[in-house]
Amino acid sequence: MAPPQPPRGAVVGLGMMGRHHARILQSNPKMRFAGAVDPGGDRFGAVRDGALLYASVDELLSAPGGAPDFAVIAVPTEEHVPTARALAEAGVHVLVEKPLAATVEEARVVIDAVRAAGVHGAVGHVERCNPALRALRERVQDGQIGEVYLVATERVGPFPDRIRDVGVVKDLATHDLDLVRWLGGAPIERVAAQTQHRMGREHEDLVLVTGRLGNGRAFNAMVDWLTPTKVRRTRVLGEGGMLVADTLNADLYFYANAHVPTVGWPEAAARRGVAEGDMTRYALERREPLAVELEAFCALIAGEDGATGGVVSLDEGLETVAVAEAVLESARSGETCAL
Known part of the structure:
Protein backbone atom coordinates (compact mmCIF):
# COMPACT_ATOMS: atom_id res chain seq x y z
CA MET A 1 0.00 0.00 0.00
CA ALA A 2 1.43 3.36 -1.06
CA PRO A 3 2.07 5.90 1.70
CA PRO A 4 -0.35 8.85 1.80
CA GLN A 5 0.57 11.90 -0.25
CA PRO A 6 1.58 15.08 1.62
CA PRO A 7 -1.27 17.61 1.82
CA ARG A 8 -1.66 20.17 -0.95
CA GLY A 9 -1.41 23.74 0.32
CA ALA A 10 -2.07 27.13 -1.25
CA VAL A 11 -1.35 30.67 -0.13
CA VAL A 12 -3.70 33.61 -0.55
CA GLY A 13 -1.74 36.86 -0.65
CA LEU A 14 1.86 37.12 -1.87
CA GLY A 15 3.02 40.00 0.30
CA MET A 16 5.63 40.09 3.04
CA MET A 17 4.49 36.86 4.72
CA GLY A 18 2.72 35.12 1.86
CA ARG A 19 5.77 34.98 -0.37
CA HIS A 20 7.69 33.09 2.32
CA HIS A 21 4.81 30.66 2.82
CA ALA A 22 4.87 30.08 -0.95
CA ARG A 23 8.62 29.41 -0.87
CA ILE A 24 8.25 26.78 1.85
CA LEU A 25 5.21 25.16 0.23
CA GLN A 26 7.26 24.68 -2.94
CA SER A 27 10.33 23.26 -1.24
CA ASN A 28 9.27 21.31 1.86
CA PRO A 29 8.75 17.57 1.25
CA LYS A 30 6.05 17.41 3.93
CA MET A 31 3.65 19.44 1.76
CA ARG A 32 2.77 20.03 -1.87
CA PHE A 33 2.11 23.36 -3.58
CA ALA A 34 -1.39 23.83 -4.98
CA GLY A 35 -1.00 27.45 -6.06
CA ALA A 36 -1.13 31.05 -4.94
CA VAL A 37 -3.74 33.78 -5.17
CA ASP A 38 -2.98 37.46 -5.55
CA PRO A 39 -4.97 39.87 -7.75
CA GLY A 40 -1.88 42.07 -7.95
CA GLY A 41 0.24 39.29 -9.41
CA ASP A 42 3.51 37.79 -8.23
CA ARG A 43 5.55 40.95 -7.68
CA PHE A 44 8.23 39.16 -5.65
CA GLY A 45 8.64 36.23 -8.04
CA ALA A 46 7.59 33.74 -5.36
CA VAL A 47 5.78 31.23 -7.62
CA ARG A 48 7.98 29.05 -9.79
CA ASP A 49 5.22 27.81 -12.11
CA GLY A 50 3.16 30.70 -13.50
CA ALA A 51 0.27 28.31 -14.21
CA LEU A 52 -0.23 28.02 -10.42
CA LEU A 53 -0.82 31.75 -9.95
CA TYR A 54 -4.47 32.78 -9.68
CA ALA A 55 -6.24 36.11 -9.51
CA SER A 56 -8.97 35.04 -7.08
CA VAL A 57 -9.90 32.36 -4.56
CA ALA A 67 -9.39 22.58 -4.23
CA PRO A 68 -6.29 22.43 -2.01
CA ASP A 69 -6.32 20.57 1.28
CA PHE A 70 -5.35 23.71 3.16
CA ALA A 71 -4.63 27.37 2.52
CA VAL A 72 -2.61 30.05 4.26
CA ILE A 73 -4.50 33.35 4.48
CA ALA A 74 -1.90 36.11 4.21
CA VAL A 75 -4.06 38.97 2.92
CA PRO A 76 -4.53 42.29 4.79
CA THR A 77 -6.37 41.85 8.08
CA GLU A 78 -9.61 43.45 6.88
CA GLU A 79 -9.89 40.75 4.19
CA HIS A 80 -9.60 37.76 6.55
CA VAL A 81 -13.35 37.21 7.01
CA PRO A 82 -14.46 36.83 3.36
CA THR A 83 -11.34 34.86 2.47
CA ALA A 84 -11.64 32.43 5.38
CA ARG A 85 -15.36 31.99 4.80
CA ALA A 86 -14.93 31.17 1.08
CA LEU A 87 -12.17 28.66 1.73
CA ALA A 88 -13.87 26.97 4.69
CA GLU A 89 -17.15 26.59 2.79
CA ALA A 90 -15.18 24.82 0.05
CA GLY A 91 -13.84 22.34 2.62
CA VAL A 92 -10.35 23.85 2.82
CA HIS A 93 -8.51 23.92 6.15
CA VAL A 94 -7.25 27.44 6.94
CA LEU A 95 -4.16 28.84 8.62
CA VAL A 96 -4.85 32.54 9.16
CA GLU A 97 -1.91 34.90 9.55
CA LYS A 98 -2.11 36.85 12.79
CA PRO A 99 -4.08 38.71 13.93
CA LEU A 100 -7.04 36.40 13.39
CA ALA A 101 -9.20 39.39 12.43
CA VAL A 109 -17.30 35.20 12.28
CA VAL A 110 -14.15 33.41 11.13
CA ILE A 111 -14.46 30.84 13.92
CA ASP A 112 -18.14 30.23 13.19
CA ALA A 113 -17.43 29.73 9.48
CA VAL A 114 -14.64 27.24 10.16
CA ARG A 115 -16.66 25.25 12.68
CA ALA A 116 -19.77 25.21 10.49
CA ALA A 117 -17.71 23.79 7.63
CA GLY A 118 -16.11 21.14 9.83
CA VAL A 119 -12.56 22.04 8.80
CA HIS A 120 -9.47 22.78 10.86
CA GLY A 121 -8.38 26.34 11.57
CA ALA A 122 -5.37 27.89 13.26
CA VAL A 123 -3.66 31.27 13.63
CA GLY A 124 -0.14 32.05 12.40
CA HIS A 125 1.46 33.41 15.57
CA VAL A 126 4.81 32.29 14.22
CA GLU A 127 6.87 33.57 17.17
CA ARG A 128 5.77 30.49 19.10
CA CYS A 129 7.89 28.51 16.63
CA ASN A 130 11.06 30.53 17.25
CA PRO A 131 13.66 28.08 18.61
CA ALA A 132 14.84 30.49 21.32
CA LEU A 133 11.31 31.02 22.64
CA ARG A 134 10.48 27.34 22.51
CA ALA A 135 13.60 26.52 24.51
CA LEU A 136 12.86 29.36 26.95
CA ARG A 137 9.33 28.10 27.59
CA GLU A 138 10.52 24.54 28.10
CA ARG A 139 13.07 25.68 30.68
CA VAL A 140 10.47 27.79 32.51
CA GLN A 141 8.06 24.85 32.60
CA ASP A 142 10.85 22.58 33.87
CA GLY A 143 11.33 24.95 36.81
CA GLN A 144 14.78 26.26 35.95
CA ILE A 145 14.06 29.75 37.30
CA GLY A 146 11.57 28.68 39.97
CA GLU A 147 8.66 31.00 40.65
CA VAL A 148 8.08 33.38 37.72
CA TYR A 149 7.84 37.07 38.58
CA LEU A 150 7.68 38.83 35.21
CA VAL A 151 7.37 38.23 31.47
CA ALA A 152 8.67 41.20 29.46
CA THR A 153 8.95 41.78 25.72
CA GLU A 154 10.56 44.44 23.54
CA ARG A 155 9.67 44.62 19.84
CA VAL A 156 10.86 47.86 18.26
CA GLY A 157 12.17 49.07 14.94
CA PRO A 158 11.52 51.29 11.92
CA PHE A 159 8.11 51.61 10.25
CA PRO A 160 7.42 48.89 7.62
CA ASP A 161 5.95 50.34 4.43
CA ARG A 162 3.71 47.29 3.98
CA ILE A 163 1.38 48.38 6.79
CA ARG A 164 -1.79 50.15 5.73
CA ASP A 165 -4.76 48.94 7.76
CA VAL A 166 -3.80 48.75 11.45
CA GLY A 167 -1.55 50.31 14.07
CA VAL A 168 1.32 48.86 16.01
CA VAL A 169 -1.00 47.21 18.57
CA LYS A 170 -2.80 44.86 16.18
CA ASP A 171 0.07 44.36 13.77
CA LEU A 172 3.05 43.86 16.08
CA ALA A 173 1.90 43.81 19.69
CA THR A 174 -0.41 40.86 18.98
CA HIS A 175 2.82 38.81 18.84
CA ASP A 176 3.68 39.93 22.36
CA LEU A 177 0.20 39.64 23.82
CA ASP A 178 0.12 36.05 22.60
CA LEU A 179 3.64 35.35 23.87
CA VAL A 180 3.14 36.64 27.42
CA ARG A 181 0.11 34.38 27.80
CA TRP A 182 1.95 31.39 26.30
CA LEU A 183 5.14 31.92 28.31
CA GLY A 184 3.40 33.10 31.47
CA GLY A 185 1.06 30.13 31.64
CA ALA A 186 -2.29 31.92 32.03
CA PRO A 187 -4.65 34.26 30.16
CA ILE A 188 -4.16 38.02 30.48
CA GLU A 189 -6.41 39.33 33.26
CA ARG A 190 -5.91 43.12 33.06
CA VAL A 191 -3.98 45.69 31.04
CA ALA A 192 -2.93 49.33 31.33
CA ALA A 193 -1.53 50.98 28.22
CA GLN A 194 -0.15 54.17 26.72
CA THR A 195 0.07 54.88 22.99
CA GLN A 196 1.72 57.56 20.87
CA ALA A 218 3.19 40.49 35.90
CA PHE A 219 4.03 41.35 32.30
CA ASN A 220 5.00 44.31 30.20
CA ALA A 221 5.48 44.91 26.49
CA MET A 222 7.16 47.74 24.63
CA VAL A 223 6.38 47.93 20.91
CA ASP A 224 6.98 50.69 18.38
CA TRP A 225 7.69 51.67 14.77
CA LEU A 226 9.83 54.65 15.81
CA THR A 227 13.14 53.07 16.80
CA PRO A 228 15.95 53.33 14.22
CA THR A 229 17.22 49.81 14.94
CA LYS A 230 15.39 46.50 15.13
CA VAL A 231 15.20 44.81 18.55
CA ARG A 232 13.30 41.62 19.39
CA ARG A 233 13.85 40.54 22.98
CA THR A 234 11.82 38.50 25.45
CA ARG A 235 12.82 37.89 29.05
CA VAL A 236 11.30 35.87 31.87
CA LEU A 237 12.43 36.78 35.38
CA GLY A 238 12.08 34.40 38.29
CA GLU A 239 13.44 33.59 41.72
CA GLY A 240 16.33 31.58 40.28
CA GLY A 241 17.44 34.02 37.60
CA MET A 242 16.42 35.33 34.20
CA LEU A 243 16.06 33.74 30.76
CA VAL A 244 16.48 36.12 27.81
CA ALA A 245 15.63 35.28 24.20
CA ASP A 246 16.99 37.33 21.29
CA THR A 247 14.49 36.20 18.69
CA LEU A 248 16.15 37.98 15.77
CA ASN A 249 19.16 35.68 16.14
CA ALA A 250 17.37 32.77 17.86
CA ASP A 251 19.74 33.02 20.84
CA LEU A 252 18.85 32.12 24.42
CA TYR A 253 20.75 33.28 27.52
CA PHE A 254 20.42 32.45 31.20
CA TYR A 255 21.53 34.88 33.92
CA ALA A 256 21.73 33.06 37.24
CA ASN A 257 21.06 34.63 40.60
CA ALA A 258 24.10 34.50 42.86
CA HIS A 259 23.11 34.64 46.51
CA VAL A 260 25.98 36.37 48.28
CA PRO A 261 26.28 35.55 52.01
CA THR A 262 26.77 38.36 54.54
CA VAL A 263 28.18 36.41 57.46
CA GLY A 264 27.54 37.97 60.85
CA TRP A 265 25.31 40.72 59.49
CA PRO A 266 21.75 39.36 59.68
CA GLU A 267 19.97 42.64 58.96
CA ALA A 268 21.93 43.24 55.75
CA ALA A 269 21.44 39.62 54.74
CA ALA A 270 17.69 40.01 55.10
CA ARG A 271 17.72 43.08 52.86
CA ARG A 272 20.04 41.55 50.32
CA GLY A 273 18.26 40.38 47.17
CA VAL A 274 20.31 38.68 44.50
CA ALA A 275 23.68 39.28 42.91
CA GLU A 276 25.01 38.88 39.42
CA GLY A 277 25.85 35.23 38.80
CA ASP A 278 26.97 33.14 35.86
CA MET A 279 25.69 33.78 32.35
CA THR A 280 25.09 30.90 29.92
CA ARG A 281 24.39 31.04 26.19
CA TYR A 282 22.70 27.86 25.05
CA ALA A 283 23.40 25.97 21.84
CA LEU A 284 20.07 25.52 20.04
CA GLU A 285 18.92 23.64 16.98
CA ARG A 286 17.75 26.35 14.60
CA ARG A 287 14.99 25.75 12.06
CA GLU A 288 13.00 28.38 10.19
CA PRO A 289 9.97 29.16 12.38
CA LEU A 290 7.60 29.46 9.41
CA ALA A 291 8.51 25.96 8.23
CA VAL A 292 7.93 24.59 11.73
CA GLU A 293 4.54 26.30 11.83
CA LEU A 294 3.45 24.90 8.46
CA GLU A 295 4.62 21.40 9.36
CA ALA A 296 2.64 21.54 12.60
CA PHE A 297 -0.50 22.58 10.74
CA CYS A 298 -0.03 19.77 8.22
CA ALA A 299 0.30 17.33 11.13
CA LEU A 300 -2.92 18.70 12.60
CA ILE A 301 -4.99 18.21 9.45
CA ALA A 302 -3.47 14.73 9.03
CA GLY A 303 -4.71 13.83 12.50
CA GLU A 304 -1.29 12.98 13.90
CA ASP A 305 -1.09 12.31 17.64
CA GLY A 306 -0.13 15.37 19.67
CA ALA A 307 -0.36 17.71 16.68
CA THR A 308 -2.66 20.19 18.43
CA GLY A 309 0.21 21.22 20.70
CA GLY A 310 2.10 22.75 17.81
CA VAL A 311 -0.52 25.18 16.54
CA VAL A 312 -2.28 28.27 17.87
CA SER A 313 -6.02 27.61 18.05
CA LEU A 314 -8.68 29.96 16.72
CA ASP A 315 -9.91 30.49 20.28
CA ALA A 331 -4.86 53.89 26.10
CA ARG A 332 -7.94 55.83 25.00
CA SER A 333 -9.58 56.02 28.44
CA GLY A 334 -6.48 56.24 30.62
CA GLU A 335 -7.86 53.45 32.78
CA THR A 336 -6.86 49.86 33.49
CA CYS A 337 -9.06 47.42 31.56
CA ALA A 338 -10.08 44.03 32.93
CA LEU A 339 -10.75 41.09 30.62
Whole structure:
Protein backbone atom coordinates (compact mmCIF):
# COMPACT_ATOMS: atom_id res chain seq x y z
CA MET A 1 0.00 0.00 0.00
CA ALA A 2 1.43 3.36 -1.06
CA PRO A 3 2.07 5.90 1.70
CA PRO A 4 -0.35 8.85 1.80
CA GLN A 5 0.57 11.90 -0.25
CA PRO A 6 1.58 15.08 1.62
CA PRO A 7 -1.27 17.61 1.82
CA ARG A 8 -1.66 20.17 -0.95
CA GLY A 9 -1.41 23.74 0.32
CA ALA A 10 -2.07 27.13 -1.25
CA VAL A 11 -1.35 30.67 -0.13
CA VAL A 12 -3.70 33.61 -0.55
CA GLY A 13 -1.74 36.86 -0.65
CA LEU A 14 1.86 37.12 -1.87
CA GLY A 15 3.02 40.00 0.30
CA MET A 16 5.63 40.09 3.04
CA MET A 17 4.49 36.86 4.72
CA GLY A 18 2.72 35.12 1.86
CA ARG A 19 5.77 34.98 -0.37
CA HIS A 20 7.69 33.09 2.32
CA HIS A 21 4.81 30.66 2.82
CA ALA A 22 4.87 30.08 -0.95
CA ARG A 23 8.62 29.41 -0.87
CA ILE A 24 8.25 26.78 1.85
CA LEU A 25 5.21 25.16 0.23
CA GLN A 26 7.26 24.68 -2.94
CA SER A 27 10.33 23.26 -1.24
CA ASN A 28 9.27 21.31 1.86
CA PRO A 29 8.75 17.57 1.25
CA LYS A 30 6.05 17.41 3.93
CA MET A 31 3.65 19.44 1.76
CA ARG A 32 2.77 20.03 -1.87
CA PHE A 33 2.11 23.36 -3.58
CA ALA A 34 -1.39 23.83 -4.98
CA GLY A 35 -1.00 27.45 -6.06
CA ALA A 36 -1.13 31.05 -4.94
CA VAL A 37 -3.74 33.78 -5.17
CA ASP A 38 -2.98 37.46 -5.55
CA PRO A 39 -4.97 39.87 -7.75
CA GLY A 40 -1.88 42.07 -7.95
CA GLY A 41 0.24 39.29 -9.41
CA ASP A 42 3.51 37.79 -8.23
CA ARG A 43 5.55 40.95 -7.68
CA PHE A 44 8.23 39.16 -5.65
CA GLY A 45 8.64 36.23 -8.04
CA ALA A 46 7.59 33.74 -5.36
CA VAL A 47 5.78 31.23 -7.62
CA ARG A 48 7.98 29.05 -9.79
CA ASP A 49 5.22 27.81 -12.11
CA GLY A 50 3.16 30.70 -13.50
CA ALA A 51 0.27 28.31 -14.21
CA LEU A 52 -0.23 28.02 -10.42
CA LEU A 53 -0.82 31.75 -9.95
CA TYR A 54 -4.47 32.78 -9.68
CA ALA A 55 -6.24 36.11 -9.51
CA SER A 56 -8.97 35.04 -7.08
CA VAL A 57 -9.90 32.36 -4.56
CA ASP A 58 -12.67 31.18 -6.93
CA GLU A 59 -10.05 30.53 -9.63
CA LEU A 60 -7.95 28.53 -7.16
CA LEU A 61 -10.91 26.43 -6.04
CA SER A 62 -11.96 25.63 -9.63
CA ALA A 63 -8.43 24.87 -10.89
CA PRO A 64 -7.82 21.51 -12.65
CA GLY A 65 -6.09 20.00 -9.64
CA GLY A 66 -9.14 20.64 -7.46
CA ALA A 67 -9.39 22.58 -4.23
CA PRO A 68 -6.29 22.43 -2.01
CA ASP A 69 -6.32 20.57 1.28
CA PHE A 70 -5.35 23.71 3.16
CA ALA A 71 -4.63 27.37 2.52
CA VAL A 72 -2.61 30.05 4.26
CA ILE A 73 -4.50 33.35 4.48
CA ALA A 74 -1.90 36.11 4.21
CA VAL A 75 -4.06 38.97 2.92
CA PRO A 76 -4.53 42.29 4.79
CA THR A 77 -6.37 41.85 8.08
CA GLU A 78 -9.61 43.45 6.88
CA GLU A 79 -9.89 40.75 4.19
CA HIS A 80 -9.60 37.76 6.55
CA VAL A 81 -13.35 37.21 7.01
CA PRO A 82 -14.46 36.83 3.36
CA THR A 83 -11.34 34.86 2.47
CA ALA A 84 -11.64 32.43 5.38
CA ARG A 85 -15.36 31.99 4.80
CA ALA A 86 -14.93 31.17 1.08
CA LEU A 87 -12.17 28.66 1.73
CA ALA A 88 -13.87 26.97 4.69
CA GLU A 89 -17.15 26.59 2.79
CA ALA A 90 -15.18 24.82 0.05
CA GLY A 91 -13.84 22.34 2.62
CA VAL A 92 -10.35 23.85 2.82
CA HIS A 93 -8.51 23.92 6.15
CA VAL A 94 -7.25 27.44 6.94
CA LEU A 95 -4.16 28.84 8.62
CA VAL A 96 -4.85 32.54 9.16
CA GLU A 97 -1.91 34.90 9.55
CA LYS A 98 -2.11 36.85 12.79
CA PRO A 99 -4.08 38.71 13.93
CA LEU A 100 -7.04 36.40 13.39
CA ALA A 101 -9.20 39.39 12.43
CA ALA A 102 -9.47 43.14 12.81
CA THR A 103 -12.06 42.97 15.62
CA VAL A 104 -13.47 40.49 18.10
CA GLU A 105 -16.72 40.36 16.16
CA GLU A 106 -14.92 39.52 12.92
CA ALA A 107 -12.80 36.91 14.68
CA ARG A 108 -15.97 35.19 15.86
CA VAL A 109 -17.30 35.20 12.28
CA VAL A 110 -14.15 33.41 11.13
CA ILE A 111 -14.46 30.84 13.92
CA ASP A 112 -18.14 30.23 13.19
CA ALA A 113 -17.43 29.73 9.48
CA VAL A 114 -14.64 27.24 10.16
CA ARG A 115 -16.66 25.25 12.68
CA ALA A 116 -19.77 25.21 10.49
CA ALA A 117 -17.71 23.79 7.63
CA GLY A 118 -16.11 21.14 9.83
CA VAL A 119 -12.56 22.04 8.80
CA HIS A 120 -9.47 22.78 10.86
CA GLY A 121 -8.38 26.34 11.57
CA ALA A 122 -5.37 27.89 13.26
CA VAL A 123 -3.66 31.27 13.63
CA GLY A 124 -0.14 32.05 12.40
CA HIS A 125 1.46 33.41 15.57
CA VAL A 126 4.81 32.29 14.22
CA GLU A 127 6.87 33.57 17.17
CA ARG A 128 5.77 30.49 19.10
CA CYS A 129 7.89 28.51 16.63
CA ASN A 130 11.06 30.53 17.25
CA PRO A 131 13.66 28.08 18.61
CA ALA A 132 14.84 30.49 21.32
CA LEU A 133 11.31 31.02 22.64
CA ARG A 134 10.48 27.34 22.51
CA ALA A 135 13.60 26.52 24.51
CA LEU A 136 12.86 29.36 26.95
CA ARG A 137 9.33 28.10 27.59
CA GLU A 138 10.52 24.54 28.10
CA ARG A 139 13.07 25.68 30.68
CA VAL A 140 10.47 27.79 32.51
CA GLN A 141 8.06 24.85 32.60
CA ASP A 142 10.85 22.58 33.87
CA GLY A 143 11.33 24.95 36.81
CA GLN A 144 14.78 26.26 35.95
CA ILE A 145 14.06 29.75 37.30
CA GLY A 146 11.57 28.68 39.97
CA GLU A 147 8.66 31.00 40.65
CA VAL A 148 8.08 33.38 37.72
CA TYR A 149 7.84 37.07 38.58
CA LEU A 150 7.68 38.83 35.21
CA VAL A 151 7.37 38.23 31.47
CA ALA A 152 8.67 41.20 29.46
CA THR A 153 8.95 41.78 25.72
CA GLU A 154 10.56 44.44 23.54
CA ARG A 155 9.67 44.62 19.84
CA VAL A 156 10.86 47.86 18.26
CA GLY A 157 12.17 49.07 14.94
CA PRO A 158 11.52 51.29 11.92
CA PHE A 159 8.11 51.61 10.25
CA PRO A 160 7.42 48.89 7.62
CA ASP A 161 5.95 50.34 4.43
CA ARG A 162 3.71 47.29 3.98
CA ILE A 163 1.38 48.38 6.79
CA ARG A 164 -1.79 50.15 5.73
CA ASP A 165 -4.76 48.94 7.76
CA VAL A 166 -3.80 48.75 11.45
CA GLY A 167 -1.55 50.31 14.07
CA VAL A 168 1.32 48.86 16.01
CA VAL A 169 -1.00 47.21 18.57
CA LYS A 170 -2.80 44.86 16.18
CA ASP A 171 0.07 44.36 13.77
CA LEU A 172 3.05 43.86 16.08
CA ALA A 173 1.90 43.81 19.69
CA THR A 174 -0.41 40.86 18.98
CA HIS A 175 2.82 38.81 18.84
CA ASP A 176 3.68 39.93 22.36
CA LEU A 177 0.20 39.64 23.82
CA ASP A 178 0.12 36.05 22.60
CA LEU A 179 3.64 35.35 23.87
CA VAL A 180 3.14 36.64 27.42
CA ARG A 181 0.11 34.38 27.80
CA TRP A 182 1.95 31.39 26.30
CA LEU A 183 5.14 31.92 28.31
CA GLY A 184 3.40 33.10 31.47
CA GLY A 185 1.06 30.13 31.64
CA ALA A 186 -2.29 31.92 32.03
CA PRO A 187 -4.65 34.26 30.16
CA ILE A 188 -4.16 38.02 30.48
CA GLU A 189 -6.41 39.33 33.26
CA ARG A 190 -5.91 43.12 33.06
CA VAL A 191 -3.98 45.69 31.04
CA ALA A 192 -2.93 49.33 31.33
CA ALA A 193 -1.53 50.98 28.22
CA GLN A 194 -0.15 54.17 26.72
CA THR A 195 0.07 54.88 22.99
CA GLN A 196 1.72 57.56 20.87
CA HIS A 197 0.89 58.93 17.40
CA ARG A 198 4.08 60.48 16.02
CA MET A 199 4.04 59.66 12.32
CA GLY A 200 0.91 61.48 11.19
CA ARG A 201 -1.04 58.27 10.62
CA GLU A 202 -4.52 57.46 11.88
CA HIS A 203 -3.20 54.53 13.89
CA GLU A 204 -0.80 54.43 16.82
CA ASP A 205 2.90 53.84 16.23
CA LEU A 206 4.04 53.16 19.82
CA VAL A 207 2.49 51.27 22.71
CA LEU A 208 3.60 50.51 26.26
CA VAL A 209 1.56 47.83 28.03
CA THR A 210 1.73 46.60 31.60
CA GLY A 211 -0.57 44.02 33.06
CA ARG A 212 -1.26 40.91 35.05
CA LEU A 213 -1.98 37.32 34.09
CA GLY A 214 -4.66 35.19 35.66
CA ASN A 215 -2.05 33.41 37.80
CA GLY A 216 -0.83 36.71 39.28
CA ARG A 217 2.33 37.02 37.19
CA ALA A 218 3.19 40.49 35.90
CA PHE A 219 4.03 41.35 32.30
CA ASN A 220 5.00 44.31 30.20
CA ALA A 221 5.48 44.91 26.49
CA MET A 222 7.16 47.74 24.63
CA VAL A 223 6.38 47.93 20.91
CA ASP A 224 6.98 50.69 18.38
CA TRP A 225 7.69 51.67 14.77
CA LEU A 226 9.83 54.65 15.81
CA THR A 227 13.14 53.07 16.80
CA PRO A 228 15.95 53.33 14.22
CA THR A 229 17.22 49.81 14.94
CA LYS A 230 15.39 46.50 15.13
CA VAL A 231 15.20 44.81 18.55
CA ARG A 232 13.30 41.62 19.39
CA ARG A 233 13.85 40.54 22.98
CA THR A 234 11.82 38.50 25.45
CA ARG A 235 12.82 37.89 29.05
CA VAL A 236 11.30 35.87 31.87
CA LEU A 237 12.43 36.78 35.38
CA GLY A 238 12.08 34.40 38.29
CA GLU A 239 13.44 33.59 41.72
CA GLY A 240 16.33 31.58 40.28
CA GLY A 241 17.44 34.02 37.60
CA MET A 242 16.42 35.33 34.20
CA LEU A 243 16.06 33.74 30.76
CA VAL A 244 16.48 36.12 27.81
CA ALA A 245 15.63 35.28 24.20
CA ASP A 246 16.99 37.33 21.29
CA THR A 247 14.49 36.20 18.69
CA LEU A 248 16.15 37.98 15.77
CA ASN A 249 19.16 35.68 16.14
CA ALA A 250 17.37 32.77 17.86
CA ASP A 251 19.74 33.02 20.84
CA LEU A 252 18.85 32.12 24.42
CA TYR A 253 20.75 33.28 27.52
CA PHE A 254 20.42 32.45 31.20
CA TYR A 255 21.53 34.88 33.92
CA ALA A 256 21.73 33.06 37.24
CA ASN A 257 21.06 34.63 40.60
CA ALA A 258 24.10 34.50 42.86
CA HIS A 259 23.11 34.64 46.51
CA VAL A 260 25.98 36.37 48.28
CA PRO A 261 26.28 35.55 52.01
CA THR A 262 26.77 38.36 54.54
CA VAL A 263 28.18 36.41 57.46
CA GLY A 264 27.54 37.97 60.85
CA TRP A 265 25.31 40.72 59.49
CA PRO A 266 21.75 39.36 59.68
CA GLU A 267 19.97 42.64 58.96
CA ALA A 268 21.93 43.24 55.75
CA ALA A 269 21.44 39.62 54.74
CA ALA A 270 17.69 40.01 55.10
CA ARG A 271 17.72 43.08 52.86
CA ARG A 272 20.04 41.55 50.32
CA GLY A 273 18.26 40.38 47.17
CA VAL A 274 20.31 38.68 44.50
CA ALA A 275 23.68 39.28 42.91
CA GLU A 276 25.01 38.88 39.42
CA GLY A 277 25.85 35.23 38.80
CA ASP A 278 26.97 33.14 35.86
CA MET A 279 25.69 33.78 32.35
CA THR A 280 25.09 30.90 29.92
CA ARG A 281 24.39 31.04 26.19
CA TYR A 282 22.70 27.86 25.05
CA ALA A 283 23.40 25.97 21.84
CA LEU A 284 20.07 25.52 20.04
CA GLU A 285 18.92 23.64 16.98
CA ARG A 286 17.75 26.35 14.60
CA ARG A 287 14.99 25.75 12.06
CA GLU A 288 13.00 28.38 10.19
CA PRO A 289 9.97 29.16 12.38
CA LEU A 290 7.60 29.46 9.41
CA ALA A 291 8.51 25.96 8.23
CA VAL A 292 7.93 24.59 11.73
CA GLU A 293 4.54 26.30 11.83
CA LEU A 294 3.45 24.90 8.46
CA GLU A 295 4.62 21.40 9.36
CA ALA A 296 2.64 21.54 12.60
CA PHE A 297 -0.50 22.58 10.74
CA CYS A 298 -0.03 19.77 8.22
CA ALA A 299 0.30 17.33 11.13
CA LEU A 300 -2.92 18.70 12.60
CA ILE A 301 -4.99 18.21 9.45
CA ALA A 302 -3.47 14.73 9.03
CA GLY A 303 -4.71 13.83 12.50
CA GLU A 304 -1.29 12.98 13.90
CA ASP A 305 -1.09 12.31 17.64
CA GLY A 306 -0.13 15.37 19.67
CA ALA A 307 -0.36 17.71 16.68
CA THR A 308 -2.66 20.19 18.43
CA GLY A 309 0.21 21.22 20.70
CA GLY A 310 2.10 22.75 17.81
CA VAL A 311 -0.52 25.18 16.54
CA VAL A 312 -2.28 28.27 17.87
CA SER A 313 -6.02 27.61 18.05
CA LEU A 314 -8.68 29.96 16.72
CA ASP A 315 -9.91 30.49 20.28
CA GLU A 316 -6.44 31.62 21.34
CA GLY A 317 -6.35 33.92 18.32
CA LEU A 318 -9.71 35.41 19.36
CA GLU A 319 -8.40 35.94 22.89
CA THR A 320 -5.41 37.88 21.55
CA VAL A 321 -7.64 40.14 19.45
CA ALA A 322 -9.77 40.81 22.54
CA VAL A 323 -6.68 41.74 24.57
CA ALA A 324 -5.49 44.05 21.77
CA GLU A 325 -8.85 45.84 21.84
CA ALA A 326 -8.56 46.18 25.62
CA VAL A 327 -5.07 47.69 25.19
CA LEU A 328 -6.43 50.31 22.78
CA GLU A 329 -9.36 51.05 25.08
CA SER A 330 -7.02 51.45 28.07
CA ALA A 331 -4.86 53.89 26.10
CA ARG A 332 -7.94 55.83 25.00
CA SER A 333 -9.58 56.02 28.44
CA GLY A 334 -6.48 56.24 30.62
CA GLU A 335 -7.86 53.45 32.78
CA THR A 336 -6.86 49.86 33.49
CA CYS A 337 -9.06 47.42 31.56
CA ALA A 338 -10.08 44.03 32.93
CA LEU A 339 -10.75 41.09 30.62
